[in-house]
Amino acid sequence: MTALVGRARRRAVALSLAATLAACAAGPRIDTRYSAVSQDSRVRFIIVHFTQMDEAGSLHRLTREEVSSHYLVGREPPTIWRLVPEERRAWHAGPSYWRGATALNASSVGIEIVNLGNGDVAGAPYQAFPEAQIEAVVALVRAVAKRHGVAPDRILGHAEVQPQTRNDPGPRFPWRRLAEAGLIPWPDAAQVAAAAGHWRAALPSAAWWQERLAAHGYQVPRSGELDGETRRVLAVFQMRYRPERYDGEPDAETAALLEVVTTPGGLQLRRPDGHWAAFTAE
Ligand SMILES: [Zn+2]
Incomplete structure (x- = not known):
């Protein structure tokens, strides 16, 4: 009798342990009937x-x-x-x-x-x-x-x-x-040409380059000097927008491109109908 009770108890304990483990594996029951309107993708x-x-x-x-x-x-x-x-x-x-x-x-x-x-x-x-x-x-x-x-x-x-x-x-x-293809914004050519004319007379200061490169989005030193790190960022900018020359040397065309991409209304995005429209960052 005692032995039987002991076996039954052990079996009951084993069953309950198994049920607990199964519940842990499945996790708690989740009710998904409601969904928040405020959500977006983590991919930015x-x-x-x-x-x-x-x-x-x-x-x-x-x-x-x-x-x-x-x-x-x-x-x-x-x-x-x-x-x-x-x-x-x-x-x-x-x-x-x-x-x-x-x-x-x-x-x-x-x-x-x-x-x-x-x-x-x-x-x-x-x-x-x-x-x-x-x-x-x-x-x-x-x-x-x-x-x-x-x-x-x-x-x-x-x-x-x-x-x-x-x-x-x-x-x-x-x-x-x-x-x-309408996937990324691009500087407006007419504005770049106009700005280049202005910068041909005199190139901007080192502080201007650093301020504008930072405004565009890059991590750039704010040393007030065209140091090696700043020139490297400049070369990366040129690779994207002026890939014919990407030596990191400041020049009028690069200044114009940088001025236009960091000026409201300077960037344009091609719409599905083929027209370019001013792009505004979020
Ligand atoms: Zn990579």
Whole structure:
């Protein structure tokens, strides 16, 4: 009798333990009948990179090492691999900064593009991107931006959010194509031409360059001198807007571009009907 009671009790305890474990695994019951109107995606940025290595190397590195991206766009054919789900964090942007926002891995989708960059040789020419690969990137950026409501001025290159240590996606990445596709804002050409005429007479001061580069979004020193770090940020700006020359040297055209992108009404966004309209940042 005693033995039977003992067995029954042990069995009851075992059953209740099993039920508790099952409940823990499933978690508490959640009622999802109500949904808040005040919510948005955690994805606020899209960051574009090149891998600086071939396709096999890129796939291995981004899936087996301590670095990753949500997407990898191949070269020929431009297969789009999804390596990390968009709702999870990929490790692609490191200690990054844009307009006061930091650690952008937490709030971005990272897109890596298979491209050899400029190899390991400083000053070496950069590899071009095949047309089909750019079309794949444009389609992917469009889809991700739409899905998460990413503002057009938050679609950035890795170098822009980490200018002192990165140069990707480099001067051959055609940002202008993304502008023509209506994905990012672009400086109004007439305003740039007018401003360049003004700056040809005398270039702005170092403090002006630093103030405007910071206003645009970059992390830049405020030393009042055109030091190495400031020139590096300037070169990154040139890679995007004036890729024919990205030596980080201040010149009238770069001053004009920077003035226009940091002046209200200077940036334009191409609408689906093909017309360009003034772009206002959020
Ligand atoms: Zn990168």
